[in-house]
Amino acid sequence: MTDKNWHIVILDEVGSTNDEAQKYCSQKGKRTVVAAKKQTMGRGRRGRVWQSLSGNLFFSAAIEFPLSDLGKLVIISSLSVLKAIKKLQPEADVGLKWPNDVLLGGKKVCGMLLEKAKGDYIIIGIGVNIKQSPLASDIMYPATSLAENGIAATAEEFLHLFLQIFSATSDNLSAESFAELRKEWEQNAYRLGQKIEIRQNDEVKKGLFLGIDADGGLLLKTGEKTEKFMAGDVFYIK
Ligand code: BTN
Numbered sequence: 001m002t003d004k005n006w007h008i009v010i011l012d013e014v015g016s017t018n019d020e021a022q023k024y025c026s027q028k029g030k031r032t033v034v035a036a037k038k039q040t041m042g043r044g045r046r047g048r049v050w051q052s053l054s055g056n057l058f059f060s061a062a063i064e065f066p067l068s069d070l071g072k073l074v075i076i077s078s079l080s081v082l083k084a085i086k087k088l089q090p091e092a093d094v095g096l097k098w099p100n101d102v103l104l105g106g107k108k109v110c111g112m113l114l115e116k117a118k119g120d121y122i123i124i125g126i127g128v129n130i131k132q133s134p135l136a137s138d139i140m141y142p143a144t145s146l147a148e149n150g151i152a153a154t155a156e157e158f159l160h161l162f163l164q165i166f167s168a169t170s171d172n173l174s175a176e177s178f179a180e181l182r183k184e185w186e187q188n189a190y191r192l193g194q195k196i197e198i199r200q201n202d203e204v205k206k207g208l209f210l211g212i213d214a215d216g217g218l219l220l221k222t223g224e225k226t227e228k229f230m231a232g233d234v235f236y237i238k
Helices: 017-024 067-088 155-170 175-187
Strands: 006-014 031-039 057-064 094-097 101-104 107-116 121-128 195-200 203-212 218-222 225-229 233-236
Touching (some): 006 155, 017 031, 017 057, 067 094, 067 155
Antiparallel strands (some): 031 057, 101 107
């Protein structure tokens, strides 16, 4: 199947769509997306397992993008998922959690795993809970699904919506256009200006969440200093 700008591959069953997408990192000028109806070894960030429940969406896009702009790609991807949900239900209580989670009613509805591939390729792996959400006991953050929030779409419909929005957002990216996207991301950020905790391996930092910078890094005000993070897990505290 081909969309306007994408080569779309839909498979019945894979281990991880991120691994399948690696096979498409050599077709110059072409963007390929691999989706699967069933994913048996879905992986999340930091070696976690991504529960891939039936009816949900699992896909990975292989695109040429400078590795130095990885942080921007994270922002563009999460914003595109948020916009796709808002297109389906404009009043949805959807928010962004840095670096790349999308929350619905304060619970995680989408996670992303971006990985460097061959040459200048980056794999953007995205899981969206369309029909079902994983059991709370198996995950570190409460989860939800579109269906639980009364948002009706199939996995395939959501994928097409995402691709249209992502293409429109990522094509012809410039410093100016990213500055606009950064503003938009911050307007939709969960708990902007509030106290958060960021954990990186064993290191824990607390501070005020100021927003993101021109690279897509998180800005945290810790006392008199503003510190920038390009990786880590964010937790909301009172
Ligand atoms: C996270 O929140 O920890 C990231 C989850 C990423 C899951 C998606 S599902 C499609 C793609 N294939 C994988 O194995 N992982 C990503």
